[in-house]
Amino acid sequence: MELIEGGATVVATDRDDAAFDAFVAARLPHLLRLGRALTGDEQRGADLVQDALERALVRWRRLDEPEAFVRRAMVNRSISVWRKVRRERPLEALDDTAVHDRPADHELLAAVRALPARQRAVVALRYYEDLTEVQTAEVLGCSVGTVKSQANRAMLALRRQLPTYADRQEAR
Numbered sequence: 001m002e003l004i005e006g007g008a009t010v011v012a013t014d015r016d017d018a019a020f021d022a023f024v025a026a027r028l029p030h031l032l033r034l035g036r037a038l039t040g041d042e043q044r045g046a047d048l049v050q051d052a053l054e055r056a057l058v059r060w061r062r063l064d065e066p067e068a069f070v071r072r073a074m075v076n077r078s079i080s081v082w083r084k085v086r087r088e089r090p091l092e093a094l095d096d097t098a099v100h101d102r103p104a105d106h107e108l109l110a111a112v113r114a115l116p117a118r119q120r121a122v123v124a125l126r127y128y129e130d131l132t133e134v135q136t137a138e139v140l141g142c143s144v145g146t147v148k149s150q151a152n153r154a155m156l157a158l159r160r161q162l163p164t165y166a167d168r169q170e171a172r
Helices: 017-039 042-058 066-085 103-113 117-128 133-140 144-161 165-171
Strands: 002-005 008-011
Touching (some): 017 066, 017 117, 103 117, 103 144, 117 133, 133 144
């Protein structure tokens, strides 16, 4: 079987379907959470994951760090989409049936959705993915200082939007 990508033909022997399937089975829930954090929407997040996994499959045997590749592909695709749109489209209401987190987390997710896309990407990578500032800078293709300033701005905005969120979480 042959796959054509960007004018290049990739023969199926370049793939290891069993290893790829195992990777997807192990990491899919985590990747879906990252996709949701990057896009602010469950369906668009799932599309982002699918696109990144498709790109990873055709390069599977050549990838040294498949998870890093998939994360980078997701962030790049997310940035590419919001650059084309150049505007945010906030959701009118959060569908409680789509998210299976605690009710207080809906408020936090809504506040993260309201952040500008670059800040949302930093928050998703630093705090959802638990990457270091250096790793986040590498994924986003920016400096560590940019990651620090974007994270700081995002945290200030979140604190303004959710002044009592931390207090409610500590009471649990």
